[in-house]
Amino acid sequence: MLELLTQTRWSPYAVGIGIGILSWLTFLISKRPIACSTTFAKLSGMIEMVFRGDKVEQKPYYQKLRLVVGWQMMLVLGVVIGSLLSALLAGDFRWQWVPSLWATTFGSAPLLRVVVAFLGGVIIGFGARWAGGCTSGHGISGTLQLAVSSWISALCFFIGGILTAHLIFRLVGQ
Amino acid sequence: MDERDTRTKRVKDLPTLLWGLAFGIVFGFLLQKGGVTNYDVIVGQLLLTDFTVLKIILSAVLTGMIGIYAMKSRGWVQLNPKSGSAGTNIIGGLIFGVGFAVLGYCPGTIAGAIGNGYLDATVGGLAGILIGAGFFAALYPRLSAGILKKGEFGDLTLPQLFKVNDWVVVVPVAVLIVLLLYWLERAGL
Numbered sequence: 001m002l003e004l005l006t007q008t009r010w011s012p013y014a015v016g017i018g019i020g021i022l023s024w025l026t027f028l029i030s031k032r033p034i035a036c037s038t039t040f041a042k043l044s045g046m047i048e049m050v051f052r053g054d055k056v057e058q059k060p061y062y063q064k065l066r067l068v069v070g071w072q073m074m075l076v077l078g079v080v081i082g083s084l085l086s087a088l089l090a091g092d093f094r095w096q097w098v099p100s101l102w103a104t105t106f107g108s109a110p111l112l113r114v115v116v117a118f119l120g121g122v123i124i125g126f127g128a129r130w131a132g133g134c135t136s137g138h139g140i141s142g143t144l145q146l147a148v149s150s151w152i153s154a155l156c157f158f159i160g161g162i163l164t165a166h167l168i169f170r171l172v173g174q
Numbered sequence: 175m176d177e178r179d180t181r182t183k184r185v186k187d188l189p190t191l192l193w194g195l196a197f198g199i200v201f202g203f204l205l206q207k208g209g210v211t212n213y214d215v216i217v218g219q220l221l222l223t224d225f226t227v228l229k230i231i232l233s234a235v236l237t238g239m240i241g242i243y244a245m246k247s248r249g250w251v252q253l254n255p256k257s258g259s260a261g262t263n264i265i266g267g268l269i270f271g272v273g274f275a276v277l278g279y280c281p282g283t284i285a286g287a288i289g290n291g292y293l294d295a296t297v298g299g300l301a302g303i304l305i306g307a308g309f310f311a312a313l314y315p316r317l318s319a320g321i322l323k324k325g326e327f328g329d330l331t332l333p334q335l336f337k338v339n340d341w342v343v344v345v346p347v348a349v350l351i352v353l354l355l356y357w358l359e360r361a362g363l
Contacts, residue, residue, distance in 0.1 A: 007207070012229035013355075015208035019230065020237025022200055027242055027251040030193050034201060036282035041307040048308060061314035070186040071194035076285045078198015079205065083289030086206035095291045099213035099278065102294075114298035117277055121284075121302020122309070124273025128281055129310035130317070131266025132256050135280040138267075139231055142256055144238035146332040146343055149258025153267040158220075160271015165220030168275060 008090045023141060030071055033145070035137030037128035039076045042067055044125075061129075105173040131156070202286050211286035213278040213294070220275050225363045229355065236351045243344050253331065260325030277302070 004010075023034055045067045049056045057067055087093035097110035106112060128134045131153045133142060139157060142150020185191070202211075208230050209215045218224030245251045274280055277299050279287050284303065287295035310317075332347075333340045 009209050010204075010207040012208055012226045013233045015204050016230040016233025016235075017237045018204045019201065019234035020239075020241065022197060022204070023234070023238040024241040024245065026197050027254075028245065030190070030197070031252070031254075033254055034197070036280075036285065037307075040281055040303045041311060044304040044308040045311060047304065059311055059314070060318070061311035068184055068186060069191070071190050074191045074194030075198035075201065076282075078195045078200075079202035079282060079285035080289040081195075082199035082202025082204075083206040083211050083286035084202075085199070085289075086203045087211075087290045090207075092206070093291050095293060097293045099217075099292070099294065101214040101217055102278070110294075113294045117294040117298030118302040120273050120275070120277025121299040121304075122273070122306040123302075124270055124277050124280065125303035125306025126310050127266055127268075127270030127273050127306075128303075129266075129307050129314075130322075131263055131270050132258065134270065134282060135231075135274075136282040138256070138263075139280075140234050140238065143231075144235045144242060145253050145255050146239065146340075146347070147253075147255030147258075148327060148330045148332060148335055149256045149263050151332070152258065152260075152263040153270075156264055156267025157271045157274060160268040161220040161274040162222065162271075164272045164275035165217055169217075169221055 005086075005089050006091075008092050019140065020144070023144060032071055033137065033141030034075070035072060035133060035141055036076050036079070037125075037134035037137060038065060039073045040125055041065055041129055042073060105169055201282075202289060205283055205286040206290060210283050211279075211290045211292070213287070213292065216280070216283065217275065217278045225358050229358065232351045232355055236348055239344060240348060243340050247340065255329045255331050257329035258327060259323060260327075261321040261323065265321065273306070 019034070026032055026034055041061070042065055045056055045059070045062045045065070049067070056062065084093065098108045098113045102113055131138065133150065133153060135157060138150040138153040143154050205211050209226055210230060215224055215226050219227035242251060242253070246253060277284070279295050279299055281303060284295045284299050288300065333343045336343065
């Protein structure tokens with residue numbers, strides 16, 4: 001059992017089945033699907049409130065979301081902790097600025113990678129709110145409920161992602 | 175609950191928060207063990223050289239779908255599908271996809287990447303996601319009455335769309351997922 005926890009990688013099928021069973025439990029116990037991206041919108045609004053005061057909360061989008069610390073925000077915090085635990089147990093934790101796949105094509109300068117990650121973050125943060133969900137909310141929880149909105153979104157995530165990744169690595173990275 | 179109560183309360187009740195945290199820890203643990211807190215694995219999927227992401231998603235959907243629909247038919251759980259529209263899901267999905275490839279993490283896996291020590295995620299990506307989400311909130315009043323309403327279809331599920339019994343969709347989707355996974359393994363992907 002302990003050996004299992006210290007393994008660096010598990011079979012993707014074991015992980016997938018685990019996430020599937022986890023989703024049964026979140027539906028049963030918390031009556032909610034696993035989802036992450038709304039948290040970032042709420043956090044964004046809460047941070048803006050620190051600088052610009054309570055009027056931020058009056059924005060129609062934040063009226064819709066409601067800027068409270070709730071179940072999903074704790075879930076996302078839990079993901080940070082769970083991943084840290086798993087990485088520490090397996091000796092897979094490392095401070096790393098530049099991923100190796102990026103470095104082989106674009107070099108190991110941290111600044112370029114961080115700037116691109118920032119731009120990617122802006123786009124995905126904007127897109128997740130536009131689409132009303134992310135890879136977990138639409139891609140896993142929505143598709144497993146057979147929601148039409150989620151199947152369309154998940155397909156578009158991968159169409160956009162596959163085209164862009166090829167553009168970046170096969171054209172720009174040449 | 176009184177509407178004013180929920181509006182003035184900044185933090186939900188403790189059991190709700192603790193369950194969220196517990197589920198999150200398990201989810202993050204699984205994501206890290208699956209390797210998807212790693213940029214290389216996610217971008218490898220989008221470059222179609224590493225199929226870990228797809229294998230995890232499909233086996234999660236297969237397991238989750240059968241369990242959730244079994245529990246639904248017993249009245250234990252209620253579905254919670256998101257409502258959607260062509261303008262929301264196609265355009266939003268494609269924008270998301272572009273960001274997915276540029277960032278190399280998604281909103282869930284970036285939380286895992288932060289826990290894993292990946293600083294491009296923590297310093298660059300996280301700041302970006304917060305700003306992108308804030309940007310959407312600022313534009314929302316202009317988008318909500320227009321493009322987001324284009325081709326609206328509501329919170330429909332596939333069985334409702336085809337007007338059939340749930341299992342008429344669940345069983346073929348399950349079979350298709352198994353076949354696709356089998357084919358991926360056969361192809362050595």
